[in-house]
Amino acid sequence: MKKAGGMLALAACVALTGCATAPKTLYQWDGYQPQVYLYLKGESPEQQIAEMEKALALISAKGNSVPPGFHAHLGMLYSIAGKSDQVATQFEDEKKLFPESGAYMDFLLGKLKKGEKL
Template structure:
């Protein structure tokens, strides 16, 4: 085998191996989608909140990024449990991470504060 054929074989082998690698996703979902499903099924809000908070810690430990809506879902759960300060904190976090959510987060904040915003 001459050197150009050897280099071609190495190059093709490298491309095949590179094509097999698993790409890193933009967001780390953990159990987010499952918890949203549980929310709509009417399952325990406390259990959902605990699961999402635990997953948030895992995502932060990996230096990952939460998906859009993650903090908003936490905020809705806090709101349903009567924890307005924590709800507002989560809605503000959602706005900071995803500025396009600001109009909706502001709407939710205004409605939960009785129109005072």
């Protein structure tokens, strides 16, 4: 009898565990981490920009949030690619989403306004 009760309890635990879903993460990292790695390897910024823009569109379409540093990294890639008009927008987005990055983003924006290399 005890053995049957134990088996029943084990079966119930297995059934309940199978129904559990993984918790939703705070940020979606789609495409971000591989692009940072490619940046460090010296790969083409244009290709990285395309991948990050694609990831941003997917993350936004799902109603999720980008991780800290996403917009800052995309801004740096725009800077390398010579797309200075888009750099400031990305840095401002980073500041808006992550106020703790404000001092660093302001530093980079100051360099950008002076025409210095980031």
